[in-house]
Amino acid sequence: MSKTKNNIIKSIVLSLFDDDGPTPKIYWPEMMDESSRLLIAMKTISLLMGDTVYQNGTSTEDVNYFGILPFPDLKLNGLTYFFLILDPTARGNAKAATITVLIDEDDRVFFYENMKYLRIIIDSAASKVQTAKTLDENQVIMDELKGELFEFTSEIKDPFSLKRQIKILMTGLDRAGKTSFLHAVKKRYSKIIKTLPTKGVARSEEKIFDEQNSTISVWDLGGQKTYREKFLEQRKVYLYNVDLLFYFIDVQDSSRINESVDLFSKVIDSLIELEEFPPIVVCLNKCDPDIKKSGDIRANINAIIEKINEVSKRFFIKIFETSIFDGFSLISAYSYGLSQLSPNRELFENQLKHFAKKINSDAILLLNENGIILSNFSRIGISEKVFEISAPHFQTLYKTFKEFKLLKQDFLISSGITDESKKIIFKRITVEKYNLYLLMFMEKDLNLDKIEKFLPKFSKNLNDLIQTYI
Ligand SMILES: Nc1nc2c(ncn2[C@@H]2O[C@H](COP(=O)(O)OP(=O)(O)OP(=O)(O)O)[C@@H](O)[C@H]2O)c(=O)[nH]1
């Protein structure tokens, strides 16, 4: 069944954390009942605040992010923008604020598909709210926002589907390792060895959760000359509406670096021509552990990075060194790409950050049942170390997931590889109908009581976010 988008916006609420706690300051429609307004203010503001005072600085720039939240009691879904308003009289020098736009929960695909534009207009309204002096001024700003949202929704005429369609492309020259990479992240190890060159396109479906709001198709493009020529010729078909693009380069094959960078720049040119600007994950592949530090490989990598950055200035690019012999490197790159597809990624990071502070953890990874990293947080300066330490654990983690289910054990604790005092804690948490796993890295003290104490609140917050993760 498809729907048209007339009058899709059901409500708009500006909430502030003032002396009365979370308060819906300005709301539309005016006849909206008080309990609904309050619910929206409470839920959005409390997700923003955790239970700490937000900050003590003079800048509000650290806090500005979007999230899609379910309001099952109201049968609505909200797109919320979280931000701070400087206020010298408030605790921490700033007041927490949210703008929430609400639609029927059945219409939520609208948010996912129009995120880019919605972000721009809501962000701009929030900037005005940050400098507004009076309630009347805020009323004008919110009325304007409503006008803009209505104008936007009235222009959308196509019926839209009930599921968000996500398209991921795996690109690069032949033999770069695209198909092997997919086999490895899916743990189809026995297939890796039998991988044949991909003919045309191999499509598969990715599921981060059994039930999700999106259908994720992964297009693994054959890189042999005839196939890539066809791909570039029919670039419209392949690149139209692409949400995420992986580009693979074989760092061991010095003789084909130029050829590979050349294909990359053609892909970039095609994307610009079609006005598609997906996030791009570049995998410097075949960076095998035994040779990754060698002079030749380093020289190749440096040359590639320089050229990649040169041609892709208008894009959001993240570069990973990957190898089929380093499972963690593959999972990191793949997960990073997938997490870019989640409108709630900033909210997740924020929740992880709050929780990490509470339990004195230096870094936390949140994983799904397949070991995909849904979100991670690490204290500045620590991330490199964490991954170095947790990477070896990752090799056995998949096995551990299985054992974990059998044992029904609550915590799994292991000492750091290099230093006994560093601990890694692995814990399963149940959030809604999902089994998630936390990997917590503690450099100094290990306090399980603290973890137990703060975990329920943390899990509860994730409850709301996980349903709209993707
Ligand atoms: N040393 C090393 N070899 C790899 C790695 N990844 C893949 N390979 C090997 O590289 C070869 C090509 O891998 P594929 O996965 O088929 O490459 P592809 O990019 O899918 O190639 P096309 O389908 O032709 O575009 C295979 O022999 C793999 O075993 C890696 O990380 N290190």
Ligand SMILES: [Mg+2]
């Ligand atoms: Mg292939």
